[in-house]
Amino acid sequence: MDQVKIIEIKRSVYESNDREADRLRAELKEKGVFLLNLMSSPGSGKTTTLKKTIELIKDEFRIGVMEADIDSDVDAKAIAGTGVKAIQLHTGGMCHLDAGMTRQGLDELIDGEIELAILENVGNLVCPAEFDTGATKNAMILSVPEGHDKPLKYPLMFTICDLVLINKMDVCGYFDFDLEECRKNILMRNPNAKIIPISAKTGEGIDRFADWLREEIKKNR
Amino acid sequence: MDQVKIIEIKRSVYESNDREADRLRAELKEKGVFLLNLMSSPGSGKTTTLKKTIELIKDEFRIGVMEADIDSDVDAKAIAGTGVKAIQLHTGGMCHLDAGMTRQGLDELIDGEIELAILENVGNLVCPAEFDTGATKNAMILSVPEGHDKPLKYPLMFTICDLVLINKMDVCGYFDFDLEECRKNILMRNPNAKIIPISAKTGEGIDRFADWLREEIKKNR
Secondary structure, three states, rough: HHHHHEEEOOOOOOOOOOHHHHHHHHHHHHOEEEEEEEEEEEOOHHHHHHHHHHHHHHHHHHHOEEEEEEOOOHHHHHHHHHOOOEEEOOOOOOOOHHHHHHHHHHHHHHOOOEEEEEOOOOOOHHHHOOOOOOOOOOEEEEEEEOOOOHHHOOOOHHHHHOEEEEHHHHHHHOOOOHHHHHHHHHHHHOOOOOOEEOOOOOOOOOHHHHHHHHHHHHHHH | OOOEEEEOOOOOOOHHHHHHHHHHHHHHHHOEEEEEEEEOOOOOOOHHHHHHHHHHHOOOEEEEEEEEOOOOHHHHHHHHOOOEEEEEEEEOOOOOHHHHHHHHHHHOOOOOOOOOEEHHHHHHHOOOHHHOOOOOOOEEEEEEHHHHHHHHHHHHHHHOOOOOEEEOHHHHHHHOOOHHHHHHHHHHHHOEEEEOOOOOOOOOOOOHHHHHHHHHHHHHH
């Protein structure tokens, strides 16, 4: 697991990202690939959450993970440690991935065997929300130390996500974090958002996230 | 303190942001204004740190604060509670401020009396690092729950900051956070960075941040 493949992704050439995203989504559905776009602030626990979740479901689905970062390959190495296919995407300083960039990663990731592809987007609550990656579903992690007011300040991210995981629930007692207030703020932005409190560290709630994935993958078939 | 002024800032029209930033920096120096650009991820504790610091130095300097957010005015209200001048800048969905946008805020903030102007930038470790705001100094907050590996993933932010505050040291025991590893990672990106561990909650280290500000303001006169 010392080496993971690093892809230097290039700026997209498509005129309309929305059109390219719809095209990619349709192609993935055709191929039977469910693509989850996972977003959050830096350090909210995307990689740790994925590791815990993959351990639960890796015997049920063929999984591939794309780790997007401006630099480093620490996350792809961490995911590769679970035994699933993991590649690192370097964005060349860019703050988000669009559909064309996601496609570049998928071309390396999918060898005809992946059923669940996961894109761990660049840690950023602003820009990734503005670019449809072509994902089947969008999910995000908000962690307890960030505070329950974040949906007030980063409206679009919460509006476009089908699922919001509230991570680091194990340290809730050490922060001024109000879960009910947080729920209210999220649902104000997106009344249809599914909200699951979790702790990637203790494993709390990871089974519910796994259930959500199972159900959504089934619906997509 | 129920109402704070909200400025809807517009996209800048300057051809070269770097040139406009240098011009703004020179003008501010001429006027005797020290401008601090404070950056971080969402929820790292920028506003709480500023509140605690302002309490220590508000009798020494005339202070004005610009709170940049995509939406809401909760931060400007919190700062206004300390008694200093605070305005809210709405970025219209934009993920950063450049020099022209900062100037729009300063035009509202400075009434000929401000000696220390603080820009609390949009919570984002990527884009704000790419745009020189014209600030006298750049500072950032990395908080313990985000992890000590962040300088590996967000190189530019750590490279351009004169000061890195490591916040939420009070919860260090609950996270896998290695302060020495963090220092090493920061100094790899910027050997000249000043690093101060703090806790905005308990007040630990805030005196050292205040000392840094006093010294830098003196040097700028």
